[in-house]
Amino acid sequence: MSPPGAATYWHTLKELKPVQIYGRVLFKATRPKADLRAAPRLRPLRAAHVAPATRVPSMLGPATFRFLNETRDLDSCGWDDPQCLKLWRYNLHYFDDLAATQAGDRRDWHRALILRWISENPPGHGSGWEPYPISLRVVNWIKWGVLVEPLDDAAIHSLAVQMRWLCKRIEWHLLGNHLLANAKALVIAGLFFEGPEAEGWLAKGLAILARQLPEQVLADGGHFELSPMYHAIILEDLMDILAMAESFGQSAQPEIAGMRDIVTRMRAWLAAMTHPDGGPAFFNDAAFGIAPRREALEAYAGRLEMPQVSSPGEGAHHLVASGYVRVNRGPVAAILDAAAIGPDYIPGHAHADTLSFELSHAGERVLVNTGTSTYEAGARRKAERATAAHNTVEIDGLDSSEVWSSFRVARRARITDLEITHDAGTDRIGAAHDGYRARLPGRPLHRRTWTFTADAVTIDDAIEGAQPPPAVARYHLAPGITAALEASGTAGALVTRAGNRLHWRSSCPMRLEAGTWSPEFGRRVPNQHLVAALGNGRMSMTIGWS
Numbered sequence: 001m002s003p004p005g006a007a008t009y010w011h012t013l014k015e016l017k018p019v020q021i022y023g024r025v026l027f028k029a030t031r032p033k034a035d036l037r038a039a040p041r042l043r044p045l046r047a048a049h050v051a052p053a054t055r056v057p058s059m060l061g062p063a064t065f066r067f068l069n070e071t072r073d074l075d076s077c078g079w080d081d082p083q084c085l086k087l088w089r090y091n092l093h094y095f096d097d098l099a100a101t102q103a104g105d106r107r108d109w110h111r112a113l114i115l116r117w118i119s120e121n122p123p124g125h126g127s128g129w130e131p132y133p134i135s136l137r138v139v140n141w142i143k144w145g146v147l148v149e150p151l152d153d154a155a156i157h158s159l160a161v162q163m164r165w166l167c168k169r170i171e172w173h174l175l176g177n178h179l180l181a182n183a184k185a186l187v188i189a190g191l192f193f194e195g196p197e198a199e200g201w202l203a204k205g206l207a208i209l210a211r212q213l214p215e216q217v218l219a220d221g222g223h224f225e226l227s228p229m230y231h232a233i234i235l236e237d238l239m240d241i242l243a244m245a246e247s248f249g250q251s252a253q254p255e256i257a258g259m260r261d262i263v264t265r266m267r268a269w270l271a272a273m274t275h276p277d278g279g280p281a282f283f284n285d286a287a288f289g290i291a292p293r294r295e296a297l298e299a300y301a302g303r304l305e306m307p308q309v310s311s312p313g314e315g316a317h318h319l320v321a322s323g324y325v326r327v328n329r330g331p332v333a334a335i336l337d338a339a340a341i342g343p344d345y346i347p348g349h350a351h352a353d354t355l356s357f358e359l360s361h362a363g364e365r366v367l368v369n370t371g372t373s374t375y376e377a378g379a380r381r382k383a384e385r386a387t388a389a390h391n392t393v394e395i396d397g398l399d400s401s402e403v404w405s406s407f408r409v410a411r412r413a414r415i416t417d418l419e420i421t422h423d424a425g426t427d428r429i430g431a432a433h434d435g436y437r438a439r440l441p442g443r444p445l446h447r448r449t450w451t452f453t454a455d456a457v458t459i460d461d462a463i464e465g466a467q468p469p470p471a472v473a474r475y476h477l478a479p480g481i482t483a484a485l486e487a488s489g490t491a492g493a494l495v496t497r498a499g500n501r502l503h504w505r506s507s508c509p510m511r512l513e514a515g516t517w518s519p520e521f522g523r524r525v526p527n528q529h530l531v532a533a534l535g536n537g538r539m540s541m542t543i544g545w546s
């Protein structure tokens with residue numbers, strides 16, 4: 001891959017907030033000194049702690065861990081083996097297993113692991129002392145100490161040292177979900193401890209949340225980075241704060257009490273962005289196994305005595321603030337991307353997936369976006385973020401948004417002309433995007449219209465502009481979907497794993513290509529794609545289920 005040019009850097013950097021630039025300089029230029037004073041006293045519990053959302057255990061033995069579909073032994077790899085992916089090392093420092101299913105059965109392992117981490121990770125050294133791992137680890141240690149067994153003096157002292165370090169390393173240069181994670185740790189540590197220092201942590205965390213949540217959680221409940229996976233993580237974070245506040249008798253604080261309405265909105269958004277199989281739609285960075293599943297979050301909400309939220313009913317449902325559209329038609333559920341790629345100044349988890357969609361039939365995924373298997377810079381990361389990895393149209397071999405490196409975006413597609421109509425049992429959703437307009441001759445615009453009837457959906461694509469350049473439409477099939485093509489290549493069938501049959505026809509000849517689907521980090525599964533070149537900038541594809 002050729003290095004990015006000056007224009008790419010310019011279009012990337014011009015969208016940043018000043019704090020992201022000078023904050024990064026200050027973050028790298030300053031190095032705090034560890035504060036080893038005694039820890040504040042603990043706040044007494046006022047009520048039994050509500051059990052958190054369940055997660056799959058990642059600790060397989062006293063020193064054996066499985067993250068990102070890769071199993072390693074701590075005795076052989078240590079805490080910061082450069083041979084391990086950075087995200088794997090981060091997971092090792094998170095201590096998520098302390099809050100996983102049946103954590104009490106592994107309390108001896110956990111107790112020893114906490115003491116080992118303290119011994120082998122001196123303050124300020126290694127990736128475990130980066131702000132994000134600190135934020136997650138502090139919360140997990142406190143959850144364990146409240147739910148499983150009280151933390152010993154060494155762990156309590158280490159928590160205080162970690163929090164003092166975090167206070168000097170807040171990730172203002174990153175903002176977004178990282179800043180919310182920092183704030184959550186400040187709030188929960190401020191609830192766990194008491195006294196002036198702890199009250200300072202609590203006030204600082206609540207101030208960050210009060211400033212950030214109105215911006216980061218949109219009016220329709222979606223998190224503004226527009227990744228269903230990160231949305232679920234942040235939803236869990238807010239419920240963790242509510243649960244901890246109840247345990248320590250602080251739930252009446254206005255900033256905390258107000259989170260209940262935010263959580264309810266976020267739960268409704270997640271319901272709309274969840275397939276009938278219970279998993280999230282794969283828009284932007286998304287994968288299974290990172291965030292709790294929706295049913296686990298709903299069970300958590302029930303334990304917190306929160307009101308139920310309903311899943312979308314029949315027809316089209318527009319998540320206006322975020323831009324996604326959910327359509328339910330009999331056995332079919334579709335989720336359409338008429339959204340921005342994310343906030344202009346934080347597009348790190350964005351994919352070039354504008355005007356893509358996913359479709360399920362009778363509870364099975366049929367059309368899927370490729371997903372996310374890695375955050376490491378390289379060909380795989382670039383391919384999974386590319387337009388060609390999604391159920392949309394690629395023009396002239398370019399991405400609709402200029403995704404590059406691991407978390408960078410230069411020029412990005414913007415939605416125009418969004419229109420949703422319902423007439424005589426037909427739902428029609430139309431939109432266009434301008435992602436190619438400034439980069440290609442003729443200033444092409446991709447326009448897509450979905451038309452849903454009782455037993456079919458028709459997808460009409462048009463490339464508008466003078467002399468439309470070559471364009472390719474792709475439909476990525478879920479693993480296990482069998483595709484058949486008639487000799488003409490303009491009609492065929494899709495057979496699901498359960499034996500259900502969908503028929504399709506296209507105005508342009510289609511071909512089958514082999515590919516992969518990435519349902520989890522570190523895992524890729526073979527699948528197939530239906531691919532067609534648009535004829536004179538036009539194509540119509542109908543998928544029926546009668």
